[in-house]
Amino acid sequence: MRRSVAILFFVIMCGFGVNAQQDAQFTLFPWANYYFNPGSAGEQHNTLCFTGLFRQQYAGYQDAIPNTDSSMSTGGQQILFNMESYLRKLKGGLGLSLIKDKNGQFQNVGLRLGYAYKLNLPSGRLGIGFQVGFLQQSLVEAELRPNQIGDPLIDALVKDPFMNFDVNFGLFYKASNWYAGASATQILTNVRISGDKTFLKNARQMYLHGGSIYAVPFDPAWTIEPNVMLKTDFSIVQFDLLVIARYNNILWGGLHYRIDDAVSVVFGARPFYSDPNPYLKGLDMGLAYSFTTSKLGYRPNRSFGDVEFVVRYCFDIFKPVYYSGYGSTRHLYKNQY
Secondary structure, eight states, X not given: OHHHHXXXXXXXXXXXXXXXXXXXXXXXXXXXXXXXXXXXXTOSTTEEEEEEEEEEESTTOEEEOTTSSOEEEOOEEEEEEEEEEEETTTTEEEEEEEEEEEETTEEEEEEEEEEEEEEEETTEEEEEEEEEEEEEEEEOGGGOOGGGTTOHHHHHHHHSOEEEEEEEEEEEEXXXXXXXXXXXXXXXXXXXXXXXXXXXXXXXXXXXXXXXXXXXXTOTTEEEEEEEEEEEOSSOEEEEEEEEEEETTTEEEEEEEETTTEEEEEEEEOTTTTOSOTTTTTEEEEEEEEEEOSGGGSSTTSOOOEEEEEEEEEEEOSOOOOOOOXXXXXXXXXXXX
8 A cells, every 4th residue: 555655656746766864753743834835834824923843752762882882872853943924915925944853863954935825715725835945964973983983974974064955845725624735845855975975865755634623513612633644755655643632722632643653642732722812822832742663662772752842822913904984874884893
C-alpha cells in the first residue's frame, strides 16, 4: 500500500527524486501548517497569529561510541516560530517561518517567507501559496565522535556552514468545518559539493493533510476533530493521525499516532476563549508527550519519549465595521444599525 501511494506521489510531482535532508516534524502538526504548506497563510481571516512550537525529540537517547565504553547524547530538538496575517489589500496572507532543527550532530537553521492568494469559493476559501526559503546546515563540532575528526568533508561543514536557497508551493482549502491541503517543499534540492563528492542534498517532500470538526449529537458542547497527514520524500512514506476532543472550545485533549515511531498523548486549553476582552481570547496552549515505539526506544540508554509544547496567540487587526444612520421611520430599511 505504501509503495502504491509513493508511486502516485511520484507521478503527481513529475519526477521528484529521493534525497537526504528532510523537514522537521511535529506531533501537533495542525499548529505548524504554515511551515510545510504556504497556502495556509492567513487561514484565520482578519487576524494576526504568532505560533511557537518546541519539541525535544528522543530524550535520553545515548549512542555508543565504537571501540569505547563511552556514549553520547544524540537526540533531536526542534524550535519553530510562525507569524501569519491576512491582508485585505493583498487579497491574501503573508507568512514568516523560522526553524531551528538539531538532529543528532546536524543543526539546521532556516527561514521561510511566503504569500498565499485567497480565492473565495461558495463553500470556503482556497489558498494558493508560494514560499522562498533559506537554510543553513552545519555540524556541531562538540558532538562529533573522536574517529570523525580529520575527515575533510566533515571538517568543511564544521568550518563553513552551508547556506542554500529553496522554494515551496502549497494549496490549502478551508471550509466551515473541514480543511484539506497539498504541498511540496524543498523543490530545488540545492546541493553542496566538495571536490567530486556530494555530501548534502535537500530532500523534495510532499504533504497531503486535512481535518474536520464533528459536533457530538447528544452534547453540542463537545466536538471531535480528527487530523491526518501523509508525507513522503519518495524514499519512505510517513503517516500521522491526531484526534482531538474539544470541550466548549476551551479545553482539548486526545491521541496521536505516527507509524513506526510514536504514540502520543496531547492536551491543552484556550483559557480565555469566553473572556469578553478580544485581546485575551486568542491565546491557545498545548502539550504533547510521545512514547517511542521504534527500536530507538528499546534497551537501556534509549529514548524514553518526546516532549512538545505549543503556544499560539491570535488577535484581530481590523476594527469591526459599524453602520449607523438617520432617516424617517418609514424608511428604516435604508439604514443599518
